[in-house]
Each structure stands twice: as structure tokens, then as C-alpha cells.
């Protein structure tokens with residue numbers, strides 16, 4: 470059995486166990502296999518094993534892989550998106566996890582309208598205040614969400630976050646709790662949100678316990694990335 474297949478099956482088992490432990494239905498949780506820097510042949514192994522959503526961080530890299538692999542799977546964008554790449558992003562991806570500003574939302578909307586489609590988007594929230602990280606400040610979430618709701622070719626589906634890296638995954642929990650609470654607060658204020666994109670290789674169980682509906686897992690499926 471291939472290593473990637475093995476890894477994938479182990480991740481699926483971990484998802485199921487975490488969901489059951491939290492009293493959740495494992496089917497509520499979508500696995501995004503984050504394939505940045507991974508070449509197409511190895512991505513295909515993951516698809517053969519059962520991966521159905523791929524996550525990419527760079528538009529050009531994704532373009533090449535989508536040309537090689539095709540669209541039998543769903544492609545999500547999880548990296549930082551620059552407005553000048555919005556045109557390509559709406560052609561390539563089914564979902565953007567990393568919407569983090571009103572100008573980017575407006576540009577995605579304009580490009581999606583031209584392509585005659587609606588783009589699914591999550592707002593990325595930077596909860597750690599680290600200036601090296603992308604994402605909107607928590608205080609901006611409502612403004613961005615209200616603007617997105619008024620854009621005809623964007624569909625707001627949820628919130629995403631990426632905490633600082635901790636060796637001890639339990640230290641991620643407060644960030645995941647905050648994202649869940651922010652979602653609940655926004656829903657109370659009339660902003661319809663379904664999804665929470667949170668949790669990576671080292672802490673996705675914690676994220677599932679706190680309500681994740683998309684986990685973004687790279688290393689645990691494809692192995693360590695080359696630097």
C-alpha cells in the first residue's frame with residue numbers, strides 16, 4: 470500500500486474518532502488535502518485513495534496542477550490571495566478560504582460576475598495579532614461580511630483561521646473557541662454562516678472538538694514539505 474494512501478486512511482480515522490468523541494457526525498467534517506509543493510503524481514495517489522478536495526496556496530502552481538489533474542476533484546484556495554490574481558482564482562477554485570479585505574471581495578465579485586459564476590468564500594480571521602500572518606482583524610469581520618452579503622456573485626459560507634504554530638496542539642484550542650464564538654455572534658446578528666475552516670496536521674482533532682467543518686491537512690497526508 471502506498472504511503473500516501475496509508476496516511477490518508479489514518480487521517481480519516483483520526484477525523485472520525487475526534488468527531489465521535491465530540492458527539493458530532495463525522496460526515497459534517499470535510500478534509501481539504503493541502504497539496505502546496507506536492508507534485509501532481511503524488512496528488513493523484515491521494516485522489517485514488519479517496520481525497521476529494523485539494524487545497525492550494527499559490528495560483529500559478531495550482532493552475533499547472535489543475536491542468537494536469539483535472540476537475541474530478543474540488544480545488545480550494547487556502548493561501549493569501551492578491552487582488553491581481555482574483556481573475557485566475559475565480560476560474561480555478563470552487564472555494565476561497567482566505568478572503569480578508571473588502572477590496573479583495575469586490576475584485577473577486579467583479580471577476581466572478583464576468584465569468585458568470587458565484588464564488589464561495591470564507592473570511593480569514595487573524596486571531597493571533599501576528600503581523601506576519603494574513604487575515605482580517607476580528608473587529609473587521611462584521612464589516613467585511615456585510616459587504617460580501619451585498620455582492621451578488623460572492624457567497625459567504627463561513628470563517629477560517631490559522632493560529633500560530635504550537636508544538637503542543639492544545640494551545641490552539643483558545644483560537645478555535647474564539648472563531649466558533651465569533652461565528653455564533655455573527656449568526657445572532659443576522660449574518661448567515663455555516664462553515665468553520667480550522668485545524669491542520671498537528672491540531673485538527675482539537676479543531677473538530679471546537680466545531681471545524683473543514684480541516685486543512687498537508688503534512689499528515691503528503692509528508693514533510695521540502696523547504
Ligand SMILES: *Cc1c(COP(=O)(O)O)cnc(C)c1O
Pocket residue numbers: 503505526547548631669670671685686687688689
Ligand atoms: C500549508 C497549510 C496548511 C496545512 O498545514 P500542515 O501543517 O502541513 O497540515 C493548512 N492551511 C494553510 C492555510 C496552509 O498554508
